Amino acid sequence: MKTNKTMKVVIIGNNVAGTFTAQNLRSLNEDIEIEIYTEEQYPYYTRIKLPELIPEKVTLDSMIVFKEEWYKTRRINLHLNKKVVNIDPKNKTILFGNDSEPVGYDKLILALGSTPNIPPIKNAREMKDQNKGVFTLRTIDDALKIRDYLEKFSVKKAIVIGGGLLGLELANQLKDTNLETTVVEFFPRLLPRQLDEECGAMLKKEIENRNIKVVLNAATEEILGNAKVSGIKLKDGRIFEAGIILIQAGIRLTIDLAKNAGIKTNRGIIVNEYLETSKKDIYAVGDCVEYKNQVYGIIPACMEQSKIVAASVIGSKRVEYQGTTPKNTLKIVGIELTSIGTIDPSKEETGGWEILKKADKEDCCYQKLILKDNKLKGAILFGDNKALSYVYKKMEEDVDKEELRKLLELYIFVCNNCGMEYDETKMNTVFEDLPADFKCPGCKGSKDDFKKKE
């Protein structure tokens, strides 16, 4: 074992988690040797802009966040095109697929990430592997392959299987290349993990307004076609034609390398609050991690974990990982949508939950704040981001309900005749959107009988 001064840290994986762990390690310690191995051929790039690479709205070069110089100045040695096929925890080495020598480590960090999930749809995997027009989007190379295929076969119609964030962002970019685009979603609403039913319906309308067809409750049974894809068949028998199929149906955490080395895994690589795995001197960070039965798959989790794992590796275990609050923003120009934390208290076991909601269907605006014991626990903000910075700042903190009411511009309207209150925070419709023939439930007076309570 080398002394701490020359400790050699090896990181496998060079995306957000691996790269920021290396950066944090270097800022904590000037002397350690840092080696990163990745099977990809590019230095660190952000996956966020991948859908935009298909219609060439961004260049490949602009996708690369850290160029060679960045690694050089930090003395981080990056090894591209190096797939690790085995870990030997006993001898503290990693091995590669070709004849190259094993590489030793003092500390090993697994930043292996995840890959797109392919649901059990007949022909999906085969047609993807045989390049017959079924694709997933995870890497720069995936985006380039999709672009080539669209050009080569002058594709006119696309189907995206999966109405989650990535599916919708991808569909939006495909539609911008003049493809007739359809999104098929297994669940009865779009973004099933980030939205409730009501907001899901509003989003569907907005997506359809952008000329993207949406099919819900759609279980894809089979990909159709021989030499290349021609469409899909749903379990209910409906058939949709398409020249390309893109599957964006969640992720699968990359665990096999760890599992084969005897490291404890479940859905992900199991870690403790210091991001240590079950094997000494081996750590894991980012998408590949499972912490207290939770997996994340989002950049904020990678960033938080990368600080903690770096500190753990150099032996300063001051900060414990507490999990990351899920935060998601839909990145489609003209649609403001953020979902954060708990969005459906009905699924929680404990009580004390309260919802403040503004649903303005006319203006396609939905604001829902979820409180528990007066602490802000989650929010859906659609169509208006006014409350966003407040929500980010106040998550998990006590809130003043009057302040929230003002922030969301929610009002109480009082019937002049009988005193009946119409409290917008508790209703599905804002007062303005009520029909002209609305009758006061107390005295049957008209809408004009109501005045805003000051």
Ligand SMILES: Cc1cc2nc3c(=O)[nH]c(=O)nc-3n(C[C@H](O)[C@H](O)[C@H](O)COP(=O)(O)OP(=O)(O)OC[C@H]3O[C@@H](n4cnc5c(N)ncnc54)[C@H](O)[C@@H]3O)c2cc1C
């Ligand atoms: C199109 C798209 C858009 C996204 N948009 C957002 C967004 O807006 N917000 C957000 O929070 N998240 C977003 N995400 C998710 C985000 O990109 C991931 O959470 C993040 O990339 C995870 O980083 P990671 O470093 O843990 O893993 P990964 O990014 O998966 O990187 C792991 C790397 O390790 C390499 N590797 C794996 N095994 C080996 C091996 N055996 N040998 C060598 N190398 C290996 C892989 O090739 C890969 O390069 C998006 C993802 C995609 C695909």
